[in-house]
Amino acid sequence: MENLIALLVAAPLLGAAVLLLGGRRLDRAGHLLGTVMAAASFGLAVVLFTDMLGRAGDDRSLHQHLFSWIPVGGFQADVAFQLDQLSMTFVLLITGVGTLIHVYSIGYMEHDERRRRFFAYLNLFLAAMLLLVLADNYLLLYVGWEGVGVASYLLIGFWQHKPSAATAAKKAFLVNRVGDVGLSIAIMLMFTTFGTFAFGPVLTSTGETSEGKLTAIALMLLLAACGKSAQVPLQSWLGDAMEGPTPVSALIHAATMVTAGVYLITRSGAIFNAAPDAQTVVVVVGAVTLLFGAIVGCAKDDIKKALAGSTMSQIGYMVLAAGLGPIGYVFAIMHLVTHGFFKAGLFLGAGSVMHGMNDEVDMRKYGGLRKYMPVTFVTFGLGYLAIIGFPGLSGFWSKDKIIEAAFAKGGAEGWILGAVTLLGAALTAYYMTRVMLMTFFGEKRWQPDAEGNEPHPHESPKSMTIPMIVLAFGSVFAGGLFSLGDSFIKWLEPVTAFEHGHSPLSAAVVTSATVVVLLIGVGLAWLQYGRKPVPVVAPRGSLLTRAARRDLGQDDFNHVVLVRGGEHLTRSLVYVDHTLVDGVVNGTAASVGGLSGRLRKLQTGYARTYAVSMFGGTAVLIAATLLMRAV
Amino acid sequence: MNPVNYLYLAALLFTIGATGVVIRKNAIVVFMCVELMLNACNLSLVAFSRMHGNLDGQILAFFTMVVAAAEVVVGLAIIVSLFRARHSASVDDASLMKL
Numbered sequence: 089m090e091n092l093i094a095l096l097v098a099a100p101l102l103g104a105a106v107l108l109l110g111g112r113r114l115d116r117a118g119h120l121l122g123t124v125m126a127a128a129s130f131g132l133a134v135v136l137f138t139d140m141l142g143r144a145g146d147d148r149s150l151h152q153h154l155f156s157w158i159p160v161g162g163f164q165a166d167v168a169f170q171l172d173q174l175s176m177t178f179v180l181l182i183t184g185v186g187t188l189i190h191v192y193s194i195g196y197m198e199h200d201e202r203r204r205r206f207f208a209y210l211n212l213f214l215a216a217m218l219l220l221v222l223a224d225n226y227l228l229l230y231v232g233w234e235g236v237g238v239a240s241y242l243l244i245g246f247w248q249h250k251p252s253a254a255t256a257a258k259k260a261f262l263v264n265r266v267g268d269v270g271l272s273i274a275i276m277l278m279f280t281t282f283g284t285f286a287f288g289p290v291l292t293s294t295g296e297t298s299e300g301k302l303t304a305i306a307l308m309l310l311l312a313a314c315g316k317s318a319q320v321p322l323q324s325w326l327g328d329a330m331e332g333p334t335p336v337s338a339l340i341h342a343a344t345m346v347t348a349g350v351y352l353i354t355r356s357g358a359i360f361n362a363a364p365d366a367q368t369v370v371v372v373v374g375a376v377t378l379l380f381g382a383i384v385g386c387a388k389d390d391i392k393k394a395l396a397g398s399t400m401s402q403i404g405y406m407v408l409a410a411g412l413g414p415i416g417y418v419f420a421i422m423h424l425v426t427h428g429f430f431k432a433g434l435f436l437g438a439g440s441v442m443h444g445m446n447d448e449v450d451m452r453k454y455g456g457l458r459k460y461m462p463v464t465f466v467t468f469g470l471g472y473l474a475i476i477g478f479p480g481l482s483g484f485w486s487k488d489k490i491i492e493a494a495f496a497k498g499g500a501e502g503w504i505l506g507a508v509t510l511l512g513a514a515l516t517a518y519y520m521t522r523v524m525l526m527t528f529f530g531e532k533r534w535q536p537d538a539e540g541n542e543p544h545p546h547e548s549p550k551s552m553t554i555p556m557i558v559l560a561f562g563s564v565f566a567g568g569l570f571s572l573g574d575s576f577i578k579w580l581e582p583v584t585a586f587e588h589g590h591s592p593l594s595a596a597v598v599t600s601a602t603v604v605v606l607l608i609g610v611g612l613a614w615l616q617y618g619r620k621p622v623p624v625v626a627p628r629g630s631l632l633t634r635a636a637r638r639d640l641g642q643d644d645f646n647h648v649v650l651v652r653g654g655e656h657l658t659r660s661l662v663y664v665d666h667t668l669v670d671g672v673v674n675g676t677a678a679s680v681g682g683l684s685g686r687l688r689k690l691q692t693g694y695a696r697t698y699a700v701s702m703f704g705g706t707a708v709l710i711a712a713t714l715l716m717r718a719v
Numbered sequence: 720m721n722p723v724n725y726l727y728l729a730a731l732l733f734t735i736g737a738t739g740v741v742i743r744k745n746a747i748v749v750f751m752c753v754e755l756m757l758n759a760c761n762l763s764l765v766a767f768s769r770m771h772g773n774l775d776g777q778i779l780a781f782f783t784m785v786v787a788a789a790e791v792v793v794g795l796a797i798i799v800s801l802f803r804a805r806h807s808a809s810v811d812d813a814s815l816m817k818l
Contacts, residue, residue, distance in 0.1 A: 693814035695749075696741045703737055 089139050090150040092132060093169040093222060096179060099129045101215035107208035118204025119197070122211050123190040129214065130183035133176075140176055145582045148173055151224060163283075170224035170287060174583045177421060178221040178351060181428045182344050186214050188555035189339040192436055195551035196335055196443060206246060206333070213239035217344055221351060226275045226285040229352075233271060233316070236345045237264045243340060244332040256328035263325040267315015271352075274308035277301065291358040299363060306359050306366030310373065313349025317403050319377045324642040326400055327384070330392040334439030337392055342399050342435050343428040350403065350424055353410040354417050357584055360410075367411050371497075374408025375508045377401065380640060382515035386522065387636030389626055390449045391438045394523050395431070398475065401512060402427050408505065409490045415589035416493045418580045422570055423486035429562030430474035430483060436556045437468030441527060443552070444545040445534065451526040452624050455533040460545035463553045465528050467560040472524050474563035476517040477606055482567030484602075487513060489571075492598045496589025506593075510605050517609025525617040533624050725766035732759035746798045746808040753794075757787050 103125030107118050114121065140148050149172035158165040171179070190210060197203045216235025223229040245257025278285045281301050282293055294302060313319065318326035329341050340346070353360060353370060360367050378401050385397025406424050409416035442449060444461055458465040474481040477488065491513065495506035536542040547553065570576035577586055591598065628634070635641060732755055739752030761780045768776025802808045 695810050695813070699737075700741050703741070 089136065090152045090171070092136060093150060093152040093171050094154055096129050096132055097215050097218045097222060099125045099132070100211040100218070103211035104208045104215060107204055107211065115204050119194050119207050122207030123187070123194065125211055126183065126187040126190045126214055129218070130187045133179045133183045136171065137176055137180060145578070148582065165225065165227050167228060168224045169222040171222060172583050173580050174354065174421065175221050177425060177580070179218060181425055182214065182217050182221070185343045185428055185432050185559070186339060188558055189335045189432065189436070192552050192555040193335040195549045196439055197333065209239055209242045209246070210339070213243065213340060213345070220348055224287055226278060226290070230271055230275060233348065234268065236348065237261065237268065240340050240345055243336040244329045246333055246336065247331070250331065253331040256331040260325040260329050263322050264315045267312045267322055270308045270311025270315065274305050274312065277305045277308065281305070287355065291356070294358045294362045302359055303363040303366045306356070306363040307369060309352055309356050309359070310366065310370055313352050313407065314373060317346050317349030317407065318400050319349065319373050319404065319407055320380055323377060323380065323400055324639065324646055327393050327396050327639055330390070330396050334392065334435060334442060338432045338435030338439065341396065342431040346399060346403055347406065347424045347428070350406040350410055350420055353407065354421060354584055357417055361413055367413060370411030371408055371505065374404045374411055375505060378404030378408060378508060378512045379515070382512050382519060383636050384639050385519040386515060387629070387633045389452050391441065391451050391523060391527065392449055394451070394519060395434055395438060398516065398519060399431055401516065402431065402475070405487065405490050405509065405512065408509070409493055412493050412497055414585045414587045415496055416490070417584035418577050418586050419486060419489040419493055421580060421584070422576050423490055426474065426482035426486045426567045429559050429566050430471040433467055433471035433556055433559035433563050434475065436552070436559065437464050437471060440464040440548040440552055440556065443548050444543070446541065446543045448534065448543060451523065452622060452626060453534045454527045455530045455622065456528070457545055458528040461547050463547055464556065467556040468528070469524065470560040471563045472520050476520050476610070477513060477602060479603060480568065482563050482565070485567030485571045488599055488602050491602055492591050492595060493589050495593050495598060496591040502592065510601060513602055514605035514609040517606045518613045521610045521613035522617050525613065526622055529618060530622055533622065722766050722770045726763055729759045729763035729766065732762065744809045744811055746801065746810050749810055750794055750798065754787065754791070757783060
């Protein structure tokens with residue numbers, strides 16, 4: 089069985105290679121080939137999953153050693169795969185949601201003449217992401233990590249004729265680089281500390297290492313996770329990444345790639361467990377991002393950007409849970425999977441709405457779409473209920489557990505984190521209800537555009553609605569299924585370890601509190617957007633609203649501190665270069681030039697001058713010799 | 720006669736030659752002064768040879784004469800061609816090396 093693992097990666101990689109190298113003659117069949125490759129990978133994942141279920145809990149990890157990559161003396165870097173319960177969860181999510189989104193893209197990208205290339209990039213992304221979660225050492229993980237970065241760059245900038253898309257792609261790539269530096273430093277530190285970077289030896293020998301080193305490694309890993317998962321302070325790229333086609337936003341910037349940071353933290357759990365200071369930082373980053381994303385999501389009128397804010401916020405929940413240690417890892421991954429379902433579903437719904445509305449993204453120009461797009465309305469609605477944590481749906485099960493775990497952290501920290509997660513839940517309910525009301529309820533607010541084309545909202549084709557329906561099923565049932573008899577905890581426990589947190593509040597109290605804040609959030613949104621008509625032109629709004637519309641100043645901050653600061657730094661460096669370095673060099677040259685100008689005057693060109701100097705010199709030499717002899 | 724007197728004479732001749740080289744402009748005269756310096760050296764060589772009682776200095780004087788003869792040939796040829804080119808035998812006119 090373990091020999092099949094490499095095929096998981098190979099299938100989409102082959103798809104990408106064939107589609108990119110095949111050129112235009114594959115234009116007509118490209119999307120089918122891409123989808124088949126994704127589906128093949130998913131089929132294989134299911135086979136491996138059933139096989140894994142057939143074995144006992146401790147015996148489920150599979151290894152495949154493909155080849156020795158960098159053998160140097162005692163140092164070994166292998167291309168080897170590890171398929172355990174954690175990887176399996178990710179593989180199923182990536183290939184499952186990935187396949188659905190391939191199918192969706194067939195319809196969504198139907199009129200794009202570069203559709204083949206789009207599918208090639210999607211396949212490339214799948215291959216890189218699978219490599220990331222299947223690698224059995226950090227170096228190979230890094231390859232996948234960079235691979236998804238490249239695929240993300242290519243796909244955000246897919247409509248490169250739009251300058252905004254090209255800029256957004258560059259921005260995403262550059263911000264991600266900052267995180268990638270963290271990962272590479274972490275790998276180097278691991279190498280100097282442990283002499284290897286295979287998961288097995290590194291994660292089992294944390295007990296013999298000093299806490300300081302582990303904290304350094306953990307913080308660098310966290311930096312990497314912040315970049316990839318759009319956590320504060322490296323969050324600014326995610327909103328702009330919405331310039332990419334909507335299926336990309338659904339697959340890469342909601343369901344899979346942005347969760348890579350959570351995977352990294354969970355996978356490196358042993359390191360974080362042994363570095364409590366780093367864990368505190370992880371929790372803080374998660375809590376801050378949770379609120380940051382939610383606040384931004386509350387103010388955006390662009391449906392995709394509102395969802396992007398929500399993604400940031402939900403990943404904040406996961407990072408927070410992962411920072412709690414063994415009481416949180418399982419729930420982080422559980423929320424990650426349920427989030428994968430409902431957020432991908434929501435994005436696909438948003439894509440479907442845009443598809444029917446001439447690519448309009450401003451929610452103030454939607455309204456009343458439930459009549460025109462019943463399937464989209466129902467699937468989006470189920471995703472909405474799931475994300476706000478409506479009791480019984482997926483989001484409820486996973487988010488509720490995270491809130492419980494946050495309280496269980498204990499002490500003042502526990503209360504603060506619990507309050508933050510509850511506040512986040514209220515904000516989630518508020519902004520998602522807002523999206524829902526502005527898009528599907530109320531009166532129609534769209535108008536003919538400048539050329540007089542009025543949008544004719546219509547339901548999307550089957551290739552788009554079917555994936556949405558499947559994801560809606562996941563949004564409804566996945567959480568319940570995972571919680572049934574604690575099946576998800578038992579499934580992941582051998583890999584991530586698990587201990588029950590002891591919450592100062594009973595589970596019933598936390599759950600009721602969650603439901604209460606949920607109702608408050610929904611109610612507030614209804615008061616503002618449901619009870620009275622939504623203005624087509626956004627009102628000026630409060631100070632907080634205006635700040636949130638500007639992403640709470642993330643770009644201003646980056647501009648002032650990094651861009652302006654960088655400019656000042658380079659300018660002062662240029663000044664130093666011009667005055668000091670060039671001054672020394674030019675000064676030397678000028679003084680040599682001046683001196684030689686004077687010396688040149690000695691050269692009269694008359695032979696007798698030279699003769700005199702020769703005689704004089706000789707005379708001096710002889711005199712000196714005689715003088716020396718006399719002394 | 721005391722051979723040291725020959726050395727005084729040689730020094731005198733050498734000084735006259737050197738002064739001539741430095742102060743005269745005509746290439747021929749400068750050239751003759753160079754010859755005078757050479758011969759002053761020859762004289763001192765022969766005088767030293769006599770003083771020390773061996774023939775090394777005299778033999779060296781012959782070498783000097785041969786070299787001087789060869790030098791005269793080349794030097795005169797240069798002066799003639801210089802005169803042909805510039806219609807003057809003044810050494811100050813041939814100061815093209817200066818910038």
